[in-house]
């Protein structure tokens with residue numbers, strides 16, 4: 313196992329990204345469920361290098377907190393005078409590392425294995441620099457590789473500098489390089505900001521190395537998608553597409569069935585167990601963890617939630633920050649949020665909303681119900697249209713419902729209130745006082761039957777109609 317402790321990884325993340333037309337720095341735009349630069353840092357982490365350095369500048373105060381928790385060293389480049397200048401300001405941080413791998417912060421699909429291969433090739437080739445390149449059908453927007461011979465590079469030519477005959481060149485500079493530090497610094501020292509933007513281009517260092525008789529090698533990446541940078545919104549969409557495809561493929565390898573996979577959106581940290589089935593149009597987001605043999609049906613969105621085994625999420629449910637134990641059924645059209653917890657075997661039906669509520673084992677709330685700040689025991693039945701009135705206009709209050717309770721349909725439980733074990737609440741009740749265990753509470757207007765009232769009413773109406781017609785004839 314070759315050791316990479318002589319390598320410093322350097323990620324360039326100081327630029328603005330004008331082509332995105334955004335108030336947010338380019339490297340903070342998300343694709344595949346993470347900011348671009350975070351993907352790059354994570355790929356570097358697996359290389360086993362001496363350190364990873366991130367060069368920040370534009371919106372440094374926003375970029376720093378994203379990368380700092382990932383154990384990187386930060387270098388501030390202020391102002392941002394080009395990719396070559398970014399390296400010059402990082403010289404001290406790079407220190408005595410023998411090799412420097414440079415990566416753009418806006419090309420997030422790069423994989424650890426590809427970086428390791430680049431370092432290996434560079435060390436074996438004993439070059440001053442080794443580049444990763446891609447051959448693209450549409451190379452526009454990138455610097456192009458001018459080769460000399462089959463293996464070596466003569467220069468990188470920025471798009472704006474291309475001569476007419478060079479427009480055919482379709483091998484692009486991905487801005488991913490491995491340098492031998494001792495050869496890099498003298499070459500960079502010879503680069504002048506001779507361009508429209510008055511910037512020091514790292515690409516010019518390649519030309520300088522050639523002029524000094526040094527070897528520059530390039531390797532075409534096996535999967536050109538890894539080389540793609542994000543300069544435009546369309547680039548972001550394309551890169552996001554690839555990430556999502558890779559994530560779905562990884563879950564399928566783990567034994568998850570995904571129907572019409574291209575319609576399913578899954579964030580990178582999501583996991584799911586064997587024989588779980590994901591139907592079309594589902595989104596699994598954040599840190600969601602799904603067990604084995606679950607079914608998540610069409611149109612459902614699950615965010616930062618934990619599902620046990622054999623959970624069924626019927627179509628069009630929205631579940632966030634919640635826990636569903638094994639053998640639970642929710643939906644269709646259910647909503648769960650803010651630390652709600654469904655215990656084993658419980659069931660939540662259509663148009664039921666749960667907020668910060670715990671539903672005990674085997675308990676059911678099947679229709680048109682709001683349960684907020686409620687703690688419900690096991691084997692309880694919550695009738696259709698039950699509402700916990702948890703908010704008094706100032707504060708939220710708790711509703712406690714025991715085991716084997718029966719709440720009749722269309723009941724309003726005005727919190728704070730407790731319903732004891734085994735109690736019954738009559739349908740249509742407005743419960744404002746605690747209900748003792750095993751008792752029946754009815755809190756609604758008493759019913760009065762007026763015998764014969766309707767028949768009498770009809771007779772009166774018929775008589776009035778008859779005399780009205782007579783009056784009309786007379787007139």
Ligand code: UD1
Nearest residue numbers: 324325326327392393394395417418454455485487513541
């Ligand atoms: C650069 C390359 C181009 C290559 C392309 C690949 C140069 C001069 N050109 O062009 O050959 O095909 O990347 O995507 O290098 N950055 C800094 N400090 C700066 C300027 C830029 O940190 O002063 C960072 C940016 O944040 C970005 C990366 O360097 O992450 C590349 O900069 P960008 O402006 O995207 O360069 P390109 O024009 O794409």
Ligand code: MG
Nearest residue numbers: 418541542543
């Ligand atoms: Mg770029």
